Amino acid sequence: MKFRIILTSLLILACCVAVKADEQAMPDGSWAQIRVSVACFRDKPAHSAQLVTQGVMGTPLKLMRRDGQWYYAEMPDGYEGWIVDNSLALKTDKEMSDWRTSDRVIVSVPEQTYIYDSHNADGVRHRVSDAVDGMILSVKPQVASGRVKIDLPDGRAGWIDNTSIQPLDRWASQDFDPELILDKAYALMGTPYLWGGTSQKAMDCSGLSKICYYSNGLILMRDASQQARTGQHLAPEDWKDYCSGDLLFFGNPDTGRVTHVAIYDRDGYYVHSSGRVKRNSLDPESPDYLPTPFLHAVRIHGSEGSDGITKASVHPWYF
Secondary structure, three states: OHHHHHHHHHHHHHHHHHHHHHEEEOOOOOEEEEOOOEEEEEOOOOOOOOEEEEEEOOOEEEEEEEEOOEEEEEOOOOOEEEEEHHHEEEEOHHHHHHHHOOOEEEEOOOOOEEEEOOOOOOOHHHEEEEEOOOOEEEEEEEEEOOEEEEEOOOOOEEEEEHHHEEEHHHHHOOOOOHHHHHHHHHHOOOOEEOOOOEEOOEEOHHHHHHHHHHOOOEEEOOOHHHHOOOOEEEOHHHHHHOOOOOEEEEEOOOOOOEEEEEEEOOOOEEEEEEOEEEEEEOOOOOOOEOOOOEEEEEEOOOOOOOOOEEEHHHOOOOO
């Protein structure tokens, strides 16, 4: 019996070692860009593993290690997870360097739009890809019929309406605009909640704040608990003095653990993703009040460039 236990333990250990041996460290300078409109990152290298975050087409990634068809990658916000290879366009150091100095645009409308195979094509059979808010595309100096010619990260070419995009450098260098942030939030009203979601198709609570601030050229941390530790701390009893765009944090009042984040509008109202993107109030007298324990708020404006609040214009992965 004792021999069997030892043998079983050795077999288990050998299997674990074999699994670890499948993981290969990536050399320095291993880069990729997301090649599909929305890509999923998981906590383990398997489609059945938990979704932890998402990224949109054109997002630069640093590859850290590989396990079969899965890559463990770092996002521009520092978040890490496993992404399957068919969502990626692998890039060399030189290709990424060239990309950072090239002409690029970013999709900047919350409505669903599409990339077509020619400037005058229409209809579903001429679509190259769907296009979602925040996607980064390389642009060609060709404009026709109100469309611009672009290249996707994997080399596919297409045409996109010029009203759906703006130059990447203009987006990245914007001044703080709380109305833009709130307009983005309200444009997503009714969009379903998805744990780990960070795209206009579906998102969780911190995904919503990331999307809305990203539209203003700011990269926030991934999770609500991380976002809560950034910016200027604001006391909960001072909510009547909050400014539009402040982030509100909810959770356990006994432990202080943050479990939810919302974007403040004005007059006590805020927008958040809970079941769906919707509007509620901090004011106990409002019919839209929710009794979820409110912990504190954070003011992002004025803290740009501090830990966890990165202006895209100074992020070395973009420029």
